[in-house]
Amino acid sequence: MAHRELTLPIDETAARALTVGDTVTLHGPLFGIRDATQIHMFDRKRNVRFDLRGQAVIHTAPNVRKVPVSAEHPAGYAPVCVGTTTSARMERFTRPLMHQHGVRLVIGKGGLGEESKAAFRELGGVYLAIIGGTAALETTWIEAIEDVDLDDLNPESLWKFRVRDFGPLLVAMDAKGGSLYDRIAERVEDRKRAALAALGLEP
């Protein structure tokens, strides 16, 4: 279980070097995506301006304030509160994000499923767990909103943040087929029998 400081973008080798249980702190660009963003990217085949090769995406739709464009706020948006949403709803987009856009790191909460696990293994990527509901803290890791695309979907636009010391994040699914969620699910299944018995129920 190692800790790594990663500056984005990263290559396939760096993504494959990460193992479940490692922690990671990110620096550089970070792209915010959500349900509507990906429905429009993949189901409605909309093009995006950003090159996502080797990049990290985070499942988010931030609270932002419109401000005049400046060096500090190049996109005309100031971050108000940036957090993370439940990843499971976006399960079917992991593979196209990696295959069509070259994304290497997906950040979210609550974990992803079997199809994402297979995509991470085949294409070389990992899932980084952030702690959901801790957006006040997460916002302090965001330096600026650098750019935005698909902004008609606001707040579910495609956001380009600049981050420093973003983390520590926990590697919860890796490119070797490892998944912390699988391990916990096995444990829960084992314990379910005893929990039901304590309630006077058949397993």
Place this chain on the structure above:
Amino acid sequence: MMKIDIAAVEETAKLLYIRALKLLPDDIKRGFERLDAAESDPTGRSILATMIRNIAVAERTDNLLCQDTGIPIYNVVIGRGVEVDGAALKAAIRRGCERATREYPLRSSVVHPITRVNQHSSCGARVPVINLDFSEAEEELRIEMIPKGSGSENGSFLKMCIPADGVAGIKRFVVERAIEAGGKVCPPTIVGVGIGGTSDLCAHLAKLAATRPLGSRCDDPEGAKLESELARAVNALGIGPQGLGGDSTAFAVHVEIAATHITMNPVAVNIQCHSARRASAVFRPGGIEIGF
């Protein structure tokens, strides 16, 4: 009779939404302390520590606890010595909710369910949800605001069990849905369980249960007994904070009950995430008291 100033209702509805998003109630903070002291899993302990730190960061930076501004819910309880124009009251709450969103500004998390169009006002058809009830209190009107986060709201379930399923069917349903919800609902949670009523009342009871303060108990002794039993069972599963393992899956299981039909045995689950936010205001002749 106490007359209600509608302009004050609008201001209060705005204030409560923003306050609820920033300050966690004391009972939830104490709940965190209790879980933190007892958690045996290192990952679970570290996650709880980060959550507790986030509460302090939100207060220090005057920021929102969580990015999810939720679906706004206002629970209004009107005392018998209160004179108020009900339609104007509802309209004022809606205006206050919209102003909080546009003026702060907050992320509007509310869209049309079919077109998915966002009016950027946190309002839409039948939203904010406004529940009206009445109390025996004399000159008192209470407004409670709950920004209900979607991660946990998506962990909502209803089953029309039948009488032959008995209480066993209810217990099994709660345990299995807690497993299904896993880390997606941002544990540690308050698991709200509605038992009885019609299907819609049952779902509403589950929401009342999930948003009740920690430390409160079901008024019905059989319901209260189930609360303790089910909390032990859910926390024995090892799901833990964020579903990454540990003892702290739920702060509590809360139960609310209603009478039901001889042929029915409905059970509903509604979950509140660890950012168990709420704010309230009580209007009295002497002024407006803001709290949780």
